[in-house]
Amino acid sequence: MGTLALGCDVLMASRSVTPFLLVGATLFCLGLFTVLTRKNAVAVLMGVELILNSANINFVAFERMRSMSGTPLSGHIFAIFVIILAAAEAAVALAIVLSMYRNFHTSDVDQATLMKG
Amino acid sequence: MNRHRLPTSFAVLLLLALAASAAGQQAGLASGTSSGTSLPFGIEIPEELFKYGFPIALCLVVLGVVAGLAGFFTWVERKVAGHMQHRCGPNRVGLPPIFGLNKWKLFNSTGLGQFMADGIKLLTKEDIVPTQADPILFRFAPYLTFIGSFPVFAVFAYTVMPGGGPAASTNLNIGLLYIMAVSSLVVIGLLMAGWSSGNKWALFGGLRAAAQIISYEIPIGMAFLSIVMIVGSLNLYDIVEAQRGGLHHWFIFNLKEVGPFGIVAFLIYYVASLAEVNRTPFDIPEAESELVSGYHTEYSGMRWGCFFIAEYANMLAVSFIATTMFLGGWHEPGLWAVFHAMGLTDDVAPSGWIGTAIGVGMFTAKGVFLIFVQIWLRWTLPRYRVDQLMYLCWKVLLPFAFANLLAIAVWNAVVAHWGEISAAFFS
Amino acid sequence: MEGWKELLYNVAFWVLTVLTVGSGVYVALSKNIVRTGFSLLLTFFGVAGLYALLEADFVAALQLLIYVGGILVLFLFAVMLTHKITDVNLSNESSSQGGPFFAVFVLWIFLVYVILATKWPDAPKFGRQATVEEIGRGLMGKWLLPFEVVSLLLLVALIGAAYLARPLAVKVIEPLGSKKA
Numbered sequence: 001m002g003t004l005a006l007g008c009d010v011l012m013a014s015r016s017v018t019p020f021l022l023v024g025a026t027l028f029c030l031g032l033f034t035v036l037t038r039k040n041a042v043a044v045l046m047g048v049e050l051i052l053n054s055a056n057i058n059f060v061a062f063e064r065m066r067s068m069s070g071t072p073l074s075g076h077i078f079a080i081f082v083i084i085l086a087a088a089e090a091a092v093a094l095a096i097v098l099s100m101y102r103n104f105h106t107s108d109v110d111q112a113t114l115m116k117g
Numbered sequence: 118m119n120r121h122r123l124p125t126s127f128a129v130l131l132l133l134a135l136a137a138s139a140a141g142q143q144a145g146l147a148s149g150t151s152s153g154t155s156l157p158f159g160i161e162i163p164e165e166l167f168k169y170g171f172p173i174a175l176c177l178v179v180l181g182v183v184a185g186l187a188g189f190f191t192w193v194e195r196k197v198a199g200h201m202q203h204r205c206g207p208n209r210v211g212l213p214p215i216f217g218l219n220k221w222k223l224f225n226s227t228g229l230g231q232f233m234a235d236g237i238k239l240l241t242k243e244d245i246v247p248t249q250a251d252p253i254l255f256r257f258a259p260y261l262t263f264i265g266s267f268p269v270f271a272v273f274a275y276t277v278m279p280g281g282g283p284a285a286s287t288n289l290n291i292g293l294l295y296i297m298a299v300s301s302l303v304v305i306g307l308l309m310a311g312w313s314s315g316n317k318w319a320l321f322g323g324l325r326a327a328a329q330i331i332s333y334e335i336p337i338g339m340a341f342l343s344i345v346m347i348v349g350s351l352n353l354y355d356i357v358e359a360q361r362g363g364l365h366h367w368f369i370f371n372l373k374e375v376g377p378f379g380i381v382a383f384l385i386y387y388v389a390s391l392a393e394v395n396r397t398p399f400d401i402p403e404a405e406s407e408l409v410s411g412y413h414t415e416y417s418g419m420r421w422g423c424f425f426i427a428e429y430a431n432m433l434a435v436s437f438i439a440t441t442m443f444l445g446g447w448h449e450p451g452l453w454a455v456f457h458a459m460g461l462t463d464d465v466a467p468s469g470w471i472g473t474a475i476g477v478g479m480f481t482a483k484g485v486f487l488i489f490v491q492i493w494l495r496w497t498l499p500r501y502r503v504d505q506l507m508y509l510c511w512k513v514l515l516p517f518a519f520a521n522l523l524a525i526a527v528w529n530a531v532v533a534h535w536g537e538i539s540a541a542f543f544s
Numbered sequence: 545m546e547g548w549k550e551l552l553y554n555v556a557f558w559v560l561t562v563l564t565v566g567s568g569v570y571v572a573l574s575k576n577i578v579r580t581g582f583s584l585l586l587t588f589f590g591v592a593g594l595y596a597l598l599e600a601d602f603v604a605a606l607q608l609l610i611y612v613g614g615i616l617v618l619f620l621f622a623v624m625l626t627h628k629i630t631d632v633n634l635s636n637e638s639s640s641q642g643g644p645f646f647a648v649f650v651l652w653i654f655l656v657y658v659i660l661a662t663k664w665p666d667a668p669k670f671g672r673q674a675t676v677e678e679i680g681r682g683l684m685g686k687w688l689l690p691f692e693v694v695s696l697l698l699l700v701a702l703i704g705a706a707y708l709a710r711p712l713a714v715k716v717i718e719p720l721g722s723k724k725a
Contacts, residue, residue, distance in 0.1 A: 013557035013597070014550045017667050018659060020594060023561050025655040027587075029648045030568040036644035040577050042622050046584050049615065050568055053591050056607075060600045065667050073678050077687050079595075079603050080679070083610050084694055088701035090615045094622040095708035101626040102712070254582060290674040294605040301613025305585055308620045312578055324624065331617055351676055 020061040027054035041097045041107045045090060052086045172271075172286040179270045179286070187429035190488060192232040197489070198496045207231040239425075242418035249315030250415065258310035259416065259423035265302030266430040272296060273437055274354045276447045276476030279469050283354035284476075292353040293341055296438060297334070300393070303431065304330050307412050310424070314415040322411030325401055325503055332510045333392035333399075339518035340386035343525040344442050347374050347533075357446030361466065363454055367445035376528040381521050383443040385514055387487075390435035392510070394428060397495040401503050436487035437480070444483045447476030557597055564590030577627065581620050588612050602675045 013019045027050055034047025056079045063075025101107050192207065199206030207228030212218035219225070246255055272292045274283035282288075289295050304327050311323015345351055347368075348359045360367050368375055369383045392399040401411075413424045440446060449467065456462045467475045501509065530538060567586035574580045588611045595604035683691050 012550075012554060014553040015667070016664065017598075018664060019557065019561070020598060021659045022656060023564065023594065025652060025659060026565050027568055027591075028655070029652040030565070030572045032651070033644055033648045034572045036648070037572075037641050042619060042626065043571075043577060043580055046571055046580060046619060049584065049611075049619075050571060050587065053587065053611075056603075057591060057594060060595055060598050060603055063600065064598045065665055071682075071686065073675060073682055076600055076603050076675060076679060077682050079600070080606060081690060081694060083603075083606055084698065087610050087615055088698055090618055091705040092701050092708070094618050095705040097622055098625060098709045107626040251576075251578070254579065289601070291601050291605050291676055294602070294609065298605040298608035298613070301609060301617075304613060304617055305582070305620070308617070308624075309582060312620075312624055320624065324621065327617060327621070331613065334613070 017061045017065045020057055020064075024054040024057040024061065027051075027057065039108050039110055041100065041109050042094070044109060045093050045097070048093075049086060049090065052082060056082050175284070175286045176271055179275075180267065183267065183270055183430055183433060184426065186433060187426045188232040188236060190429050190432070190492075191235065191425070192229060193489075194492045194495075195231065196228070197492050201493070201496045210234050236422070239419050239422040244420070245415075245417045247315050247415050251313040251315070254309050254313035255415075256420075258306050258313055259420045259427075260306075261309060262303050262306030262427045263423045263430075265300060265306055266427040266434060268299045269296050269434040270437075272353060273441060274357055274446065275480050276473050277468075279473055283357075284473065285354065288352065288354055291351050293345060293351045293356070293442075296434075297338065297341070300431075300434070301331075301334075303427070306427075310416070311412040314412070316415055319412050319414045322414070326395060326412055329392055329395070329399060329401070329503075329506060329510075332507060333389040333514075336385050336389040336510065336514040336518040337393065339515070339522055340382045340389070341442065343375070343378070343382050343522045344368055346522070346526060347529055353441050353446075357441055357448070360445040361448055363448075363451030364445075365451075367443065367448070367450075369443040374529055374533050375525050376532060378521050378525045378528060379443065381517070382525065383439070385518050385521060386439060386443070389510075389514060390439065391491065391494065392506070394431040394435055394491075396432065396491055398498040398500045399506055400495075400500055401506060432488055432491055433484065436484040436491070439487055440480060440483040444487075447480045449475055449479050553597065556593070560590045560593040560597065563587075564594065577623055578620075581616070581623050584619065585612060585616055588616060599670065600675065602679055 011019055031047045031050030031054060034050060035044050038044050038047065059075045059079045059082065061075075063073065063079075066075065097107055100112065104111065196206035208226050210228050210230040210233075211225040212221065212230045213233060224230075246252065271286040272289050272295055274285040274288065276284045278284050307323050307326045307330070309323075311320045311326070314320070344356065348356045350356065360371070364370060365372065368379045371379055375382070391397075413421055416424065453462065453467050454465050457465050466472065564587055567583040567590065570583040571580050571587065574583065588607065592604045592607040592611075595601075595607060
């Protein structure tokens with residue numbers, strides 16, 4: 001807890017990267033809440049996108065705080081790959097949701113119980 | 118009662134333009150240098166003020182000019198359409214009676230004031246919001262489309278500064294990618310308009326328009342890639358500077374770097390950009406005979422005016438992009454070199470303030486010519502059906518774009534870099 | 545950095561944070577699924593702005609291009625195609641919201657504590673070189689294998705999504721607004 005005594009220097013965005021990490025953590029929790037509570041399948045996927053965005057903010061923030069050692073721009077490249085993978089995953093997941101809507105006429109995740117029990 | 122939303126829109130636009138220039142400078146990405154702070158007539162201004170004030174001033178000037186030009190081009194369109202259909206276009210409304218403009222015989226029978234009259238009419242129309250419409254999204258959609266059309270202009274290099282360096286608001290190193298990224302806001306605006314109208318036909322129009330625009334972004338990206346591959350930079354100033362030296366260096370005609378495939382890339386880009394701005398022959402989303410008026414059926418007054426101006430600003434934007442990438446930007450087609458050979462001037466290319474003025478003139482002339490061709494095409498060609506449109510994109514333009522990319526790569530490697538290849542393989 | 549630049553940076557950061565987190569809250573809590581989609585637009589924009597503040601210009605442009613221009617359009621298409629135009633209030637959260645809220649809140653407190661208690665290294669000064677060339681070199685050099693694998697994965701995702709969402713031969717697709725829930 002020693003760094004909390006530093007005062008607001010650690011919370012100023014222009015002096016340290018910690019505020020960006022806090023934003024990432026908040027977005028992660030919001031995304032997790034969305035995934036856990038929403039009934040509409042598309043809304044659950046929106047929550048997943050929030051989670052991926054929060055992870056990306058973390059990657060880019062760590063790239064900013066990286067010293068001269070280490071691979072240059074590895075954080076950015078990670079973030080680029082995460083963006084690409086999020087696109088692929090969203091496409092496939094939405095195709096599944098569309099298919100589910102066509103067959104069951106509902107996009108409610110609580111009603112997809114065919115394989116239960 | 119009318120509540121004019123236009124001041125809000127312009128304020129938001131201004132903020133976005135300022136944010137773009139501020140962000141670009143804040144992260145130190147501006148690679149263009151302003152090596153001179155002297156204006157003509159010997160006016161000196163402090164360096165800091167110039168460094169931060171010039172982009173903002175240029176943004177404001179460009180915003181005003183583009184918004185005015187967008188209105189002007191509606192008049193041009195109606196006149197050109199009229200003459201192509203063997204009739205006069207608007208020929209009644211002259212200029213407004215301020216500063217005695219309405220006494221100029223030159224403008225009285227050309228109908229030049231028609232677009233101003235249309236603008237005033239739109240501003241004074243009743244503002245109708247349907248009861249089934251989503252109140253927030255319905256009001257926000259035209260602004261989103263309007264906002265998505267304008268940040269593109271912050272990144273063009275309209276001309277050279279007298280001391281060298283681009284006259285752009287922000288000379289972003291990712292200029293071309295920024296243009297593509299920011300134009301995707303228009304798609305969301307269309308979807309929002311289509312959905313929030315509460316109207317089945319508007320929804321269909323919005324979905325079709327969005328599908329069309331995102332499909333045609335891919336051949337555009339491929340055409341961009343072929344040029345960026347040769348230039349080696351996404352910076353618009355570098356792309357134009359790679360085309361200096363006369364007409365035969367422009368990427369549309371350059372036989373050494375791209376060969377005969379520069380024209381193919383330009384045609385692919387031009388056709389795909391027609392689909393991007395929903396112009397005929399790809400204007401299914403706004404065709405009156407098909408879907409009433411597509412996604413802007415329910416909009417009236419200045420809200421519809423926002424869509425209208427956004428469409429013309431988009432036309433300007435894609436024409437300016439084509440000018441930058443393929444037609445050599447601000448470079449003149451080589452007349453100055455002829456003067457130099459004749460001994461009249463001592464420079465191969467115009468420089469200084471004359472160069473700046475000639476550059477801006479050439480850039481605008483090329484852009485305006487491309488817009489004229491767009492208007493010409495609109496009143497000449499019939500429109501595509503939706504399935505024909507999608508077929509054209511995915512099964513014609515896209516394979517050609519891929520093949521063109523490969524061909525340009527091979528041509529460039531073999532013709533322009535023969536030395537390195539022979540050194541690598543044959544020695 | 546000079547005083548006013550630092551102030552501008554912090555103001556921009558707070559504006560973008562409020563935009564991002566506010567629209568994130570709206571995504572998590574709103575009852576109207578279409579408005580949720582459009583507030584996701586604001587979230588993506590805020591995140592792109594945060595990338596720009598972190599000097600990641602290429603990633604910011606890619607975020608806008610791919611997320612807003614691709615993924616968000618996909619989401620909006622999915623929402624509009626799995627939804628009847630008359631039922632704007634179709635989706636709402638499940639009845640139990642208190643349990644997840646408590647768990648997520650505990651997680652958030654824990655994450656904030658970890659972030660504030662770690663001794664992070666100091667951030668270097670501003671003024672980094674442009675990133676496009678280095679990213680290009682990296683993708684073609686050290687990160688070539690993930691690049692190729694990702695391109696293969698995109699091909700697989702493209703084929704899979706097109707196959708899953710294809711119109712079925714036997715079933716008649718009902719138009720919007722003519723089917724019961």
